[in-house]
Amino acid sequence: MASFDVGNLGEFLREQRRQAKLSLRQLADAAGVSNPYLSQIERGLRKPSAEILQQIAKGLQISAETLYVQAGILDERDPEQAAHGARRPGVREAVAADPGLTDPQRQALLQIYEAFRRENDTEPDRAGPERTDPDRTGPDSN
Known part of the structure; x- marks a missing residue:
């Protein structure tokens, strides 16, 4: 399993939020987390739990798995796994x-x-x- 990379996760979240045209406050409300906490995650100062990542993914309308991979919680699936029916x-x-x-x-x-x-x-x-x-x-x- 990969190590938890909070900085890359924060950059990824910020980019996803901007692509979704959501303000920090709007995403925080949609995800059910506080605005300051989400800001700290985006700046790489906080390590969110898998549960919080799932809530943020729901607010961004992306899969939680995508955020788990970005955070290093899950390893990215390789092409051979995909060929054998992996998601x-x-x-x-x-x-x-x-x-x-x-x-x-x-x-x-x-x-x-x-x-x-x-x-x-x-x-x-x-x-x-x-x-x-x-x-x-x-x-x-x-």
Whole structure:
């Protein structure tokens, strides 16, 4: 297991907060932690518990695993583990970690992604028209 790197975690949290366009106070409120405590974490002065990291991740709408890796609580999964069914980083984490994107590009991608997720979550039947129309036997039945 990696060592706990509070400084890198703080920088990462600050960048994630800025990408989410949240003030320190807004994130503190969303995560249920005090504003001064969150500020100390961002400045690398405090070592948050896994529970606090989970609350902060929820406030940032990223996976807690991402913060655990940044904090050194969890080791980053290697590509071989991912190939054998281990969880890969989510879309939000991948977009946030891509150094080739600008902040406005990241925000645009995340907004589009969230719009697709909301659309799919509100659909009554996600099977598609081919399976829900009893008069059709397949996609080329017209």
